[in-house]
Amino acid sequence: MIRQDDIETPRLLLRLIAPSALRAGLDGDRRAVELSLDATVPSDLIDEPDVLRYAEARLAEDIDYLPWSARAILLKESRRMVGHVRFHSRPDPDYLHPYARHAVEFGYVVFADCRRRGYAEEAVGGLMRWAGETHGVGRFVATIAPDNQPSIGLAAKLGFKRIGEHVDPVDGIEYVYLLDLSGRP
Template identity: 40%
Template structure:
């Protein structure tokens, strides 16, 4: 498995059959334009995810190599539509840091999809020689997400203000 693979499988297929599939560029741009007939769920094509798609569309137009790293569809082979999205915010920065992000459709939450997606992202980061640090930034009131990342060795490394999400706590762990 490499970052260039169109689909990232769970590192332990017997544990989880989910995968993270690359969103084709034309689909990503269509979602950014608000076209909802793309290959996704009403949640992922709706207003909650609209700014994500616009941001990623602009990003891959400006930096095409980021397309392989950013937002992918969380696919469960037993479910007709993607159950969420997960990926990195971009390729590793100059220090070797990548930031993870994930969202699960509310209909599919509390079923292990975020956990499985995070496991795939950590595994993928570990396989890439340029990645040294994995980061997650989380709202202080998002207890489920905080519990998830801390269970995987992420520790607090500061806080930041995000214009879209407000105060975020920065969690980091070594990629290894």
Template identity: 45%
Template structure:
């Protein structure tokens, strides 16, 4: 894995930060404009769940230091196509995570349907956790997953996440909260 500017690269993917202009263009429905700014085709599937972009924009407005933790497009570089999104819900030490672990970060991700079950989520999650550990010395990770999302539950279990709580999310309903510590 290497990091170039705002990209995190893996053997098959580029995880590129979506800056304010890209996110605002997406939310305005201007996917072609956003794609030109991002350097990848952005599918309409992104707008089926725009709350990640809305959240990231609000978090950036509140705290500019959130920038490296914000939404990242998951891009297939050989096709120049966005296949999903990953983001951290806050910077390390976010107050909402203190009950789980100090200096933790929560990660959320989505791979669009045509690209699921091909290992992209595993590659992406592993890369962002390695980046957070190497760049910011983060060793505690939280993931909230719907009980009905078996593939995602299997993914976090494969990384050694352990279920620590159940919460009722205002947007997503019941979620299991998983925690992972790294060395």
């Protein structure tokens, strides 16, 4: 069943991970996350919980962040989780002002055994379409480590242009990419 807040693409559903499921995942309760998502969730989510931690912290600061928060990337047919995608904030955060106003940054992970099948491209495209159609957002930022060639390739394929770099306190040097769709119909 498709939920009201799902983002749908041809093969995928991008389903919000509810606050209770974030907490369950951080507590190691994969079954509770599966019940909440109505999907099969691999151990990858529990083993690498950074996205859950990040989403829970942002929601504690700003409950209005919820629609922009972490979403499971689910295969429509099997309801299997193959990764996750999220925006880092609501649109136009202060930290993006040096690069672009009225922009929003996103991030994604496709689990290792599901890569090279176009899921990242489809999920990111669906996420950007939703932001544009639902909230009028037309500028998107992606920050990518210089050695992450698959993500750099995806950014280029989607039309992103490298506009700078910065040092992330956790991840080190990252290139900053921008896709400006704000003037397009």
